[in-house]
Amino acid sequence: MKIIISNQSELPIYAQIREQLKEQILNGQIPEGETLPSIRQLAKEVGVSVITTTRAYSELEAEGFIATMQGKGSVVLPTDNKLLREQYLLRIEEGLSTAIGTAKTMGMSREELTDIFNNLLET
Amino acid sequence: MELLEVKNLSKHYKSFDLKDISFTLSKGYIMGYVGANGSGKTTTLNLITGIIKAAEGETYIDGMSKEEDTAAYRDKIGYVGDESYFPDHFKIRHIRRVLKDFYSTFSEEKFDGFVREWSLPENKTLKDFSRGMKVMLMFASVLSRETKLLVLDEATNGLDPVMRKEILRLMQEYVMDGERSVIFSTHILSDLEQIADYIYFIHEGRTVLYDAKDELIENFLLVKGESAKIPPALKRELIGLEENAYGFEAVLPSDKAELLGSAFLFEKPTIDQIVIHYIMSAGNQARAK
């Protein structure tokens, strides 16, 4: 498990922690069933406030990545493939819509855009 | 569970009034008490430790007021100031003696451990200690006994970055068990910002902002752009507008973001930036009157 906080990032610190943990859970770097460090432990290690790590954990919990049990800490839940797929789908959609948005602002035609897309697919 | 409760504290001086300070700090959290020099930070902390008396209001630590049992109340507090508060003529052994006599929970091993760890000179009188050594000795005396609340008054002022980092670590370690809390005052947060859970910001003895730090950062935007382009509707909402020949910088409540349009650059502010622009805005208002 690794967490790197950037002060330059536009993402708030709790979101940086949340995203990095999510990423590592999804790609299996943090395996299912693993106990995450406690909220206070993590806050101290990373050097951020307790409220910040609390928020990161509770959002991960709300999204179904971890479960926090009293006295046992936070445990990584099994990520079924469906969830994984959804996450990746979401990311693909995000990337594509940014590209489409940029294309629209410069007035690119549908054909030109699909050409670029197809060309990129072949490389 | 609240560890520190401050209720409507006021204190009057000839040239300065502290008015109606109220907040609570839960067990296991860190609060940054920020404001410019002379804004009332030290007065507030002195009221909390109880070495000065409030005109109005009360403070409770772990549910106990100072009036209830002064000695027991003080026993719960560990205080580190911006200057050494030890008698200059003392040596470390005298400090150790006093701590041993007065605090039943004082651990000599812990104290000596800190003295060794931070290489504090045993044979010098305190007046020959460097500023850094004095600060670390204060920390040693406070951390070698059982306390509930750590009160730090500008304790990291003028220390080098390595020492600041060490103090940051000590503060986080202190709240680790979720039973103890820290309140620290400073006129500039910088590296302390990251570890603070709550921010209380006062200016000229009055409360300006008080919230969880993450909330505060989300509630404001730092806005930059060309002065000429600011529409009047936006200008009214900007806090602490600072203009120069090439542009402006100000803070804007996030809920007013729709006024921005696309003409301006905005980013997430630091607490220091929010504080600076609020102080500027107070200055601007004073000038306008």
Add this chain to the structure above:
Amino acid sequence: MRALHFMKIDYMLTRKQLYIVPVFFLLALVTSRGISEGGTSLLVACSYMLFVASIFATAPFGYCVGKNRGFLLLLPATVKDRVVGRFLYGLSFVALLSLLCGVLAGGYLLMGVEVPLWLWGVGLCEMAAGIVIMALEFLFFYLFGEGKENWQYLSNIVRVAPGMVMFFAASALVEEVQDTAASGTGMELESMTGKFMQTGVLAVAVSLLLTAVAAAVCVKVIEKRDYA
């Protein structure tokens, strides 16, 4: 108990001046050397010691000013503990030097020199005077200048003046006694002896009472103050 701990703090604060006490003892020894004329040289030596005592007893006030007091103010204790501790320091310091005078006199006794009984009575009176001066000075310090920086310069006068008065008063008393002793008969001296002892014990008792009252007043006043 905490008051005793505060007394200990005062001794630690003023530890340097404790090293000078033996020097004063030696000085007293030299002054009283060849104890003569009915022991008056011993009396001069002792009033000298008590003069020193009344000056030095106020020393903790000078060591404990401004920011330097923070640590002591933050200790888990009450104003009463602190003030009583300070008065105990004053009392014990005067008592310490009185004891040294007693040791001096005892030494002469052992050496076979006669130390008249009335001299012990006068000695007690001097001790009482030392305690009263200490108590008044403490009262003055607490009421007007405790903990204030810059105050200690002015305070030097306050510290020395009463001691000086006492020293000269004692010298005058010694002369008076000498005259009485010279003119009076043995009978008169005999009857005076008992009186001196009585007066001495009474004086000490009164001085202790006065000290207790002074301490109580200081506690009441300081309790209302900030930085207390």
